[in-house]
């Protein structure tokens with residue numbers, strides 16, 4: 001099986017995120033990590049090839065510094081990586097991100113399965129996987145917490161989490177799935193893995209390599225634009241309810257006034 | 262000249278720190294309360310990360326990494342919990358290293374794969390109830406005898422004290438030093454003999470109740486006519502003590518790394534608590550009397566770290582045995598004494614909370630003292646350093 005895992009480098013979950021002068025996320029002044037959800041995607045892929053044999057390639061679009069996230073994925077056990085890096089990509093929206101990733105996947109060609117996280121912890125749109133599958137014209141099964149593949153029959157069967165429970169979905173390969181948290185337990189890279197990662201191939205591609213023009217991507221190509229932003233207001237002091245026998249009722253009134261109940 | 266670790270070492274540090282903070286830290290308090298000894302779960306986690314096999318050769322499933330890599334791992338585990346740090350240190354330094362260094366191919370093939378993978382633990386028993394610093398006073402003896410079926414066997418009689426990783430459910434073998442005769446000059450001939458768990462006559466007595474290191478496995482051992490094959494002799498006959506001393510250098514550097522982890526933890530906790538805790542309407546970190554103690558803490562951490570990693574670097578780059586020995590004793594002495602002071606400072610910064618078991622500081626305080634005792638006391642290090650300087654200390 002040939003599996004491609006999409007991984008994104010994101011600011012550390014705990015870091016305070018700021019916008020820079022171009023109203024895009026300042027990715028330079030913070031610690032960056034491999035998007036945690038993508039670790040579940042990668043772990044799933046690694047377990048699949050352990051069971052069915054094959055290769056795992058990680059695919060990432062991001063600035064130079066994303067090599068760190070790619071290296072981590074390689075030290076966990078991926079076989080190789082494709083890194084799309086180009087100054088023109090800065091400020092790309094989800095639609096553009098999916099376009100670029102789709103071009104790279106078309107270039108790879110003979111993949112059986114694409115696995116992504118179901119959400120990147122920075123922009124959190126959760127739409128990249130669906131847009132990507134749509135562009136590639138392959139079946140998409142998003143928000144998956146369990147999956148079985150049958151490489152011989154070229155099918156997969158997955159549990160797809162919904163608001164009320166889960167759906168059992170079957171799809172033909174090649175297909176795209178997006179992984180939810182707790183799907184598995186991502187492994188830690190071993191020291192051997194870290195050393196081995198340095199020798200694994202990382203192919204760097206520019207947008208020209210993918211046949212894209214600069215104005216089709218980045219801020220200029222994006223379908224959405226950030227016009228304005230404001231800091232989150234500081235937390236207000238809150239309301240203190242004195243319990244004089246009517247505490248319960250006062251709480252319910254409060255919750256009802258906020259439409260929580 | 263460079264004072265930084267390599268990129269690989271730093272990448273690995275991140276992984277071990279992440280593991281220690283996520284997989285170990287949240288469980289320590291519960292393990293101390295519920296398990297009260299070495300949790301197999303914790304060993305399994307460290308094993309999965311490949312920590313027990315870091316320095317072992319790839320032939321036996323190891324990563325073939327250098328001592329610096331092991332020090333990084335021990336420091337990061339030790340920053341979260343000292344018991345688990347010493348478990349790793351002893352498993353590698355006392356369990357695996359003597360077998361890997363002095364074992365025959367058969368011995369290595371038999372014991373190393375499981376030890377390297379962390380599926381089993383090995384101990385090394387030198388200390389006896391009446392012989393610690395003075396290991397020449399060893400009384401445990403081993404006599405070569407032929408049994409009824411004509412096989413030559415060592416018959417071991419005696420007792421060992423304070424032996425780490427010696428009585429755990431994962432323990433597979435404990436190597437012991439024993440008198441196997443008398444040298445021409447009248448001193449005892451000491452040899453190292455591997456006694457597998459389950460050998461009749463070999464008993465790991467119930468674990469000690471210790472001041473600290475509650476999650477580490479420490480037992481008194483007794484040998485009452487315990488018989489093992491002649492081939493269980495580890496290394497050359499009569500070289501048991503000398504061999505042990507040779508493997509101790511790495512161990513001392515590793516203990517220094519464990520101490521660095523503890524001092525670093527004290528510094529990290531002290532800084533954040535001093536910013537957060539208010540007294541007289543201000544964070545306590547605003548008071549010079551307190552801030553200066555924390556400033557001194559960082560000085561101690563930095564100095565300990567440099568001495569420790571310099572010693573590891575000397576070892577890894579093939580410096581002379583004499584240089585490595587001196588650097589190892591200097592690092593062990595300084596870093597462990599600094600760590601004991603560091604826990605005292607951190608407890609002071611935390612005030613009353615520092616004395617309560619609900620904060621890690623109290624555990625650190627309990628755990629620190631033994632660093633100045635195990636694998637050569639501070640006094641022994643000073644003797645060795647003096648001798649290294651050519652002083653005629655007895």
Ligand SMILES: Cc1cc2nc3c(=O)[nH]c(=O)nc-3n(C[C@H](O)[C@H](O)[C@H](O)COP(=O)(O)OP(=O)(O)OC[C@H]3O[C@@H](n4cnc5c(N)ncnc54)[C@H](O)[C@@H]3O)c2cc1C
Pocket residue numbers: 006007008023024025035037038041059060061062090091092093094095097101115116117118119120121122123124125126127128129224225226
């Ligand atoms: C209103 C708004 C404004 C934005 N403005 C900017 C901006 O100015 N500058 C800027 O940099 N970003 C901006 N973004 C973020 C940008 O749209 C997204 O970072 C990017 O398009 C990916 O979407 P996502 O992070 O929401 O991914 P999601 O759809 O949440 O990610 C799901 C999965 O898709 C995969 N994936 C996502 N991105 C990549 C990638 N780059 N490479 C490989 N795999 C990937 C991963 O597997 C991930 O787990 C903005 C987002 C919003 C909502």
Ligand SMILES: Cc1cc2nc3c(=O)[nH]c(=O)nc-3n(C[C@H](O)[C@H](O)[C@H](O)COP(=O)(O)OP(=O)(O)OC[C@H]3O[C@@H](n4cnc5c(N)ncnc54)[C@H](O)[C@@H]3O)c2cc1C
Pocket residue numbers: 351355384385386387388391392393394395422423424425426474479631634635636637638639640641644655
């Ligand atoms: C938790 C724990 C785990 C241990 N694990 C192991 C293990 O796995 N294997 C093992 O073999 N041992 C182990 N030990 C034993 C440890 O190495 C010894 O306790 C240590 O070497 C000191 O020996 P001792 O306790 O007999 O003290 P002693 O040798 O009796 O020393 C008592 C005091 O006298 C001082 N002293 C002794 N001789 C001199 C001198 N010449 N000049 C000045 N001062 C001197 C010492 O420094 C010390 O302060 C462990 C100990 C502990 C506490």
